[in-house]
Amino acid sequence: MRTGVALIAAAAAAWGGKLTFDDRVELTRGLMAEYATVKQFLPRSKKPLPYNATGEYDKKKWEEVGKEFGPAARVGDLVQITKVTLDDDRIVIELNGGLKGGRKWYERIEVGMGGRTSPIQTGNTAAPGGTTIAVLFGKPIEPMKAAAVKKILAPVLDFEKRSATELYSESLPPEIQKAIKEKKAREGMDRDQVLLALGRPEHKSRETKDGLDLEDWVYGKPPGRIVFVTFHGNKVVKVKEAYAGLGAEAAVGP
Secondary structure, three states: HHHHHHHHHHHHHHOOOOOHHHHHHHHHHHHHOEEEEOOOEEEEOOOOOEEEEEOOOHHHHHHHHHHHEEEEEEOEEEEEEEEEEEOOEEEEEEEEEHHHHHHHHOOEEEEEEOOOEEEEOOOOOOOOEEEEEEOOOOOOOOOOOHHHHHOOOOOOOEOOOHHHHHHHHHHHHHHHHHHHHOOOOOOOOEEEHHHHHHOOOEEEEEEOOOEEEEEEEEEEEEEEEEEEEEEEEEEEEEEEEEEEEOOOOEEOOO
């Protein structure tokens, strides 16, 4: 406990900006050791990943860094803030021990009372690695609380710990989100998205047509409405509805 207080005090003292000492302590304390669920791909990086306080960042640049150093975390992974550095115009946040971190940071965390401790257990998936994000304000930081910083980071980190399925759905194009909410399949969806919309099919079949390997997922049983979802590779290329016993069918477009 004393070590934690000392770290908070040291980080707060290092800040020469407009915040009061109490503001700086509250900000550091409110961020240190907090957990978040990843909403966007996070790459491992030698240098802090630049992230504007407006919530904007260069997604392509992050992807390029990821190709060089690999992923720190993917959508749905659980990460923890392991270090907070306060500068005049930026807040540098280390996740999972930074570049050299990984699963071990998570496995070492213990909680307890009365001198006895035990490892934390959770159903979330711990991220495979660590990284660092620099929240850039472009000017001396005005007084703010930890909750405001979490809101700034909301496009990439969810501190409310919602399910991985919810986070994945929110990352999809609007038309795909709409189809999933309406429990419909549409052309352009991949297999995971169809599973979210319709669940597992009643039956699967494969055929080769015009040189293409196709796979049909069939939903529903006669008599009644039957939906055929046709895949080429991982993408839906056709959706057809048939009504058994009524002699009618319809192709469903985007």
